[in-house]
Amino acid sequence: MAGSPPRIAIVGGGPAGLFAAETAAREGAKVSVYDASRSVARKLLVAGYGGLNLTHGEPLERFITRYQGPQLPDGFGKMITQFPPSSLRDWATDLGIETFEQRTGRVYPKLMKAAPLVRAWLARLRELEVSLNVHHRLTHLGPGPTLNFENGTHEAFNACILALGGASWPRTGSDAHWIPMLESHGVRVTPFEPANCGWEVDWPADSIPQLEGLPLKNLAARAGATDVRGELMLTRYGLEGGAIYQLGPALRSMELPRLIIDLKPEVPLEVLVRKMESVRRDFLEAGSQRWKLSPQASELLRLHGPYSSVLHLAQTAKALPISLTRPRPIAEAISSAGGVAWTEIDDHLMLHRLPGVFVAGEMIDWEAPTGGYLIQACFATGFQAAQGALKHLA
Template sequence: MPAASIAVVGGGPAGLFAAETAARAGASVTVFDASRSVARKLLVAGYGGLNLTHGEPIGKFISRYRGPDLPSWFGEMIGEFAPDALRQWAADLGIETFEQRTGRVYPRVMKAAPLVRAWLRRLHELGVTIEVRHRLTDIAPGPTLTFHDGPALRFDAAILALGGASWPRTGSDASWISLLQKHGIRITPFQPANCGWEVDWPEDLVSEIEGRPLKNLAATAGGRTVRGELMLTRYGLEGGAIYQLGPELRALAAPVLSVDFKPETSLDVLVRKMESVPRDFLEAASVRWKLPPQTCALLRLLGPSGSALDLARTVKSYPIPLLGPRPIAEAISSAGGVAWTELDENLRLHKLPGIHLAGEMIDWEAPTGGYLIQACFATGRRAAIGAAGSDRRAGPSTPCC
């Protein structure tokens, strides 16, 4: 019986790991990518330091993933290729990793390029063929794939790992949506995730706050509170704290972020530290509460406080009305994609047997910190195992009628 012929469409981490997994299972694998080279988004993301995964306990790690109708077996899928396995995979490529104090895991060399070069060498050794400048233009049962200016090709199985809708300049432009929708596949509209949010700052405030961080704070939206940092920008807010609250903020008709600038200090303690201050509460608080200038600038927006208690309450719950998220092209990742109800546990489409999905095409999201790449690897692995186990054996890819 000839080796199963498997097409992988998309040369990001999900697609490349699917290709590696399928090739190790004995399949004949061809990777197709519309760009002039593969792993472009990975290289851009890793230019200043590639955050591969996170070192927190697996139970907490899995809890970071969210999305409508996220299946009960999603956590099991992540656990099958957990953070330790990803670090070992990198080590086998000759890429040593380390865990920061924050739990984030990076290659020792910090850059993505050495890892990508070693990975491509491994794929070559496994017999994986990579075809660039191949844009997918049609999908049909079979599975049959058509690329721009080429014949329809039939495979035993296909894995689509075409990405979400963020960073379209790297190839994740969601142009595949219409190809699946015509087969009746339900797709949740894409929205920006892990992105900045716009705020209508007064013009005279911008020069005081732009580019300044707000550190060691707690942020609340939609009943959920997270710890982290924010970066003040000309257009609004960036940073891990607001990235984590994306789902809650998107669900609000009038999104407001509530910030506790002193989460380690109770309201009563703040008030006691202001004893004997008769007036100019903010000036005194900047010293006694150790408030940085940018925080004081924000507090001045609300006008003078009637008492130390009023100011302390504001510091513990400072409201920032938000206009909306920044454009999806700027977002680190996207929320939305193919609904989980369209897939089985092998990430195979019910309506297109033989075609599996992987990566950010599917409707899940996670915060920054290594969770995004980890899930791309895990979904790529699960899709490849399902595709390589296909009972259909037509031999190498052939032009379809």
């Protein structure tokens, strides 16, 4: 780029914002990052408590099908393809952070910690002369773009990338305070809902001690037309776990959310019945033993009894219904669904109503299950927004 380097502001110091900053700075832009919190990468550090699941090792053609949204464009898969899981792993390796793939396909740093990666990343950003400004909460966004912050700072830039997060984990800075600011410019924002979250169930009080804190493993679960395999964790308030996280979009679309569980997905109905052919009474007790059910699975079956026959019990074990009341609060959710509608942005993630202003990360209306897909999309959209800003300025 001829003349002085373009000045690009990044508002939001999560993975999408920081990677947008790195991408733009590598191309010669003068980049300033602003974050409302006392430090950047807070959500990444919180995610690191569980080992920091960076991405997933499944084939890319399968990987890109994991993303959902009411108006998710076909180009979203292309966006992931432009910065795929292999590129994210190479990026971490270049920071000195080796990664490994678990048997499940999930990819983690070998140290199973986020802090070493964050330290190395911030050192790289300093080398690229990226300015990191904390305690800067954006209060106004104007044409130019111009940015006003709560502490009185007023700056003008050639381009701006907003990476302000969704509405989950607000203690890390994702509090959706930006919605009125964008709506004042006519930008349509789909209301946020909890995603990758637990769901509440009205368990009978006397069953809670037998259920709370226990896993249901190796099950199949269905909501509407969506089937998944995985595990569930039984809690005092309802259900948590990977299986119900994956079914979140289907459950939210149901007027009366209902989960159907197959407790023995590997065993056909007729085999379950055959293993009980000599049983004439005490069906649940016999089934728990002969089918090798866990105590918590047996307790769930007890809640749907009594059983009139072996077939009745077997059919319930293969399609056990659980009525759900509501998702857990969005502040507890791992991620959120909703955000800036896709009709409001172009292929480079620039807002139609605010030329020179781009959006990235969980601000946009997409969602994905846990397993590395969330962080991967934050990096990919940060990369796309930075490339779009550079092209816009060129």
